[in-house]
Amino acid sequence: MTEPAEVAESAQEVVPGIWHWQIRNSGIGGAVSSCHLFAADDGAVLVDPVQLEPERLAELPRPTAILLTSKGHQRSAWHYRREFGAPVWMPEGTVPPDEEPDHRYSHGAELPGGFQALRAPGPGPVHYVLLRGGEPGALVTADLLGGDPGSGLNWGPLRHHDDPEQSRRTVAGWVDLPFTVLCLDHGGAFADGKTALRALLASDG
Numbered sequence: 001m002t003e004p005a006e007v008a009e010s011a012q013e014v015v016p017g018i019w020h021w022q023i024r025n026s027g028i029g030g031a032v033s034s035c036h037l038f039a040a041d042d043g044a045v046l047v048d049p050v051q052l053e054p055e056r057l058a059e060l061p062r063p064t065a066i067l068l069t070s071k072g073h074q075r076s077a078w079h080y081r082r083e084f085g086a087p088v089w090m091p092e093g094t095v096p097p098d099e100e101p102d103h104r105y106s107h108g109a110e111l112p113g114g115f116q117a118l119r120a121p122g123p124g125p126v127h128y129v130l131l132r133g134g135e136p137g138a139l140v141t142a143d144l145l146g147g148d149p150g151s152g153l154n155w156g157p158l159r160h161h162d163d164p165e166q167s168r169r170t171v172a173g174w175v176d177l178p179f180t181v182l183c184l185d186h187g188g189a190f191a192d193g194k195t196a197l198r199a200l201l202a203s204d205g
Contacts, residue, residue, distance in 0.1 A: 002074045002098055004033060007051040011037070011060065012189070015136055015181055019060055020189040023050050033075065036140060036183045037063065038113050038132065045113030047130060047140050048073040048185050049080055065089065065112035069128045069142035071097050073185060091117070093126045120144060122167025123160075129174075137179035139193065144171055145200070148188030153200040156186060172201055 006023035013019050017039035025033040035049045043064030063086045066077050071094040078099045081088050087102035089111055105111060105128075107119040113132065120129045123143045130140040144167055146156035158164040174197060182193025190196045 002027070003076050003079055004050055007053055009053055009056070011052055011056055014189040015191055018136075018138060018181055018183070018189070020183065021050070021052050022188075025050070032146075032186050034185055034187060034189070035075070036189065037061070038138070040064070040113040045115065046080060046086065047183070048142070049076045051076045051079065067111055067113075067115060067130060068101070069130060069140065069185065070124065070126060071095060073142065074098055091126050091128050120170050122163050122170050124162050131177055131179060133178060136181050138181040138183055139174060139177060139179040140183045140185065142185050145184055146187045147184065149190055149196070150188075153190070153196050155200075168204070171197070175201070
């Protein structure tokens, strides 16, 4: 199973209705693995989940759907599917995961919680980011970026990407997307995500 052993002790509310927590994941050499919970009209949506202390999780809206950006981000999805009865959504074309998801999605699909799935080529053959409209809009960036608000964004381990230059082009294309909050799967959450993204792109060229 791919579920990390570590459990986060606390969650941060980045902006009203969006929570972030993270662990130092021993399964990937102690690097940060982060996840987010988004309040929705009919409950909440958990994206690329890692475990949170049960007492802290009980203080947040109950998850009613779980969205995964790639097979590599199964993490605690099956654990929380059993606990909450929340269906799991996973991209089409992934190699067999640990358990079968309830739904598969493709580029442009409308997902629970107001999310839209967008292909994000570069890191691997099946890799997506999730865009949430409304106010504040949010973008969950999967494996393309790292960093935290204190130190800023970075490109993460581009050497592990199938096509690093395509990864850079993918990220540059996000500037015009309708979002405010930038949610990293390997780092912090940026309440002013566009400013952080523009700073990264400016420093790169």
